[in-house]
Amino acid sequence: MNSSSECQHVRVAVGGDPHNLSPEVKAHLLTCVDCSRYAQDTLTLDLGVRDALQLPVNRFRRAAPPARRFALAASVVLATLIGGGFWLLAPRSALAGEVVDHVMHEGGSWGEQVVLTPAEVAAVLKEAGVQFDSSLPVVYAMACPFHGHLVPHLVVQTANGPMTVMLLAHEKVSARQEFASEGLEGVLLPAGEGGVAVLMQHGKVPEAIAADVVSGVRW
Amino acid sequence: ARPWLFTIGRREHARLYERKRLPTVDVDEASVLADPALASDGDARLDDLRRAILQLPDEYREPLVMQVLGGLSTTEIAAELKLTQPAVLTRLFRARNRLRVIYGLEPAEDAE
Numbered sequence: 001m002n003s004s005s006e007c008q009h010v011r012v013a014v015g016g017d018p019h020n021l022s023p024e025v026k027a028h029l030l031t032c033v034d035c036s037r038y039a040q041d042t043l044t045l046d047l048g049v050r051d052a053l054q055l056p057v058n059r060f061r062r063a064a065p066p067a068r069r070f071a072l073a074a075s076v077v078l079a080t081l082i083g084g085g086f087w088l089l090a091p092r093s094a095l096a097g098e099v100v101d102h103v104m105h106e107g108g109s110w111g112e113q114v115v116l117t118p119a120e121v122a123a124v125l126k127e128a129g130v131q132f133d134s135s136l137p138v139v140y141a142m143a144c145p146f147h148g149h150l151v152p153h154l155v156v157q158t159a160n161g162p163m164t165v166m167l168l169a170h171e172k173v174s175a176r177q178e179f180a181s182e183g184l185e186g187v188l189l190p191a192g193e194g195g196v197a198v199l200m201q202h203g204k205v206p207e208a209i210a211a212d213v214v215s216g217v218r219w
Numbered sequence: 220a221r222p223w224l225f226t227i228g229r230r231e232h233a234r235l236y237e238r239k240r241l242p243t244v245d246v247d248e249a250s251v252l253a254d255p256a257l258a259s260d261g262d263a264r265l266d267d268l269r270r271a272i273l274q275l276p277d278e279y280r281e282p283l284v285m286q287v288l289g290g291l292s293t294t295e296i297a298a299e300l301k302l303t304q305p306a307v308l309t310r311l312f313r314a315r316n317r318l319r320v321i322y323g324l325e326p327a328e329d330a331e
Contacts, residue, residue, distance in 0.1 A: 011327035015315045016308030017286070017293050041324045042315060046287055048322055051262075052269040053288045 010035050018042045095171055096179040096188055099197045102146060102153070103164050104182055109155045110162050110201065112139040121154070128152045130167050131218035136209070147171065158209055161200060169194040169219045178204070191217045222295045225285065229299075264322065271321040279314035282307050 006028060013025045018039060021029070029036045103109075115137040125132055127143040128150045139162065140155035147170060154165040164186075173195025177188040186199030191214045198205045198213055272280060282300065285291045293311070297304045316326045 008328055012308070012312050015312030015327060017311065020292070038327065041319070045315060045318060045322050045324060048265060048268050049272065049283065049287050049318065052265050052272055053284060 007032060007035050011038055014039045014042050018046060095168075095173070095195075096177060096186070096197075097181065098146075099166055099168075099186070099188070099199070100179070100181045100184055102144065102166070103184065103199055106142070106144070106153065109140040109142075109153070109164065112155060112162075115139055115157070116141055124154075125152055125167075128167070128169070130169055132167060132216050133218070134212060134216040136212065158206075160206055160209070161202060163205065163209065164197075164199045165213050166197040166199075167191075167194070167217055168197060171195045189214050192219055194219055221289070222291060222299060225289055225291060225295075226299060267321050268318060271318055275314055275317060279310050279317070282310050283314040286311060 010025050010028045010032070013021060014029075014035070021039075029039055116139065121132075121138045121141050124141040124143050130152055132152065132154075134156070136156035136158060138154050138156050140153075142153045143150040144153040144166075145151075146166070146168070149170045151169065152165075152167045154167075155162050156165055171194055173188050173190045175190065179186055179188070184199050184201060185204050186197060187205050187210055189196045189198070189210055194217075196210075196214055196217060198210050272283070275283070282296045285296045285299065286293070291299070293304050293307045296302075297307045300307065302310075312327075313329060316329055319326045
């Protein structure tokens with residue numbers, strides 16, 4: 001490669017990427033004054049290009065017209081209301097659904113007829129760390145994993161038929177919520193720092209029984 | 220992350236212009252009208268350079284802006300513009316060569 005064509009090659013390389021030059025190009029720049037000046041000029045030009053392109057953004061900003069600002073504020077309020085509504089309502093609905101799913105998975109519990117001894121029930125309650133004093137005869141008692149905790153899953157005999165009671169110490173239930181799903185009807189009730197779910201297969205859970213369950217719970 | 224952000228920026232920018240029919244002004248007219256987008260900070264040479272950059276063909280201006288302002292490597296630019304790296308280097312060289320004249324510098328020989 002003669003000197004002229006080498007210089008041309010170097011200038012193309014410098015013009016393409018002046019900040020990342022190959023060792024060969026750098027070596028040439030050390031020996032060729034003209035190309036070295038060319039490279040220096042290119043770096044100066046790049047600074048100019050950068051300055052020319054860096055336009056202050058605030059020059060292009062225009063204040064939003066009042067109507068647009070109002071629309072924006074209204075959108076934020078609406079989004080907050082919708083989001084807040086979902087936040088308030090979704091967990092409760094989800095909890096009821098999960099309780100129903102759990103009960104459906106232990107469908108055999110409805111068929112139990114033999115009343116458990118107080119000691120058997122107490123053992124389950126102790127395992128879950130819950131106290132429950134009720135006169136209702138318990139025919140099924142299990143400490144079931146639910147949302148990462150063991151919760152007492154009981155079936156009690158009543159004049160209205162068997163009812164499932166789940167004592168949810170770790171579930172915050174802020175208000176009474178009735179639900180019906182998968183052929184079951186039930187109610188979620190606040191109980192101190194937690195909640196209680198009472199479900200039955202046919203008809204609504206009688207108010208008196210729900211109240212009796214809640215009054216017997218101690219976390 | 221920079222090339223990724225650049226890609227998002229380019230596509231969103233393109234999408235914006237697909238949707239909107241923005242009023243356009245010729246670069247020369249805009250400069251005469253002292254459009255804020257082209258207004259210099261009192262540096263005539265920078266003003267000339269800015270106008271020259273805007274008048275560059277897209278194929279030259281785009282890689283130059285990506286390199287100088289975006290800080291992308293030639294490999295990243297090649298990937299972004301779906302070109303070979305030598306093609307990107309050639310475009311960058313030609314872009315700078317055209318601007319050298321505006322900037323009062325002697326251009327290099329180019330077999331363009």
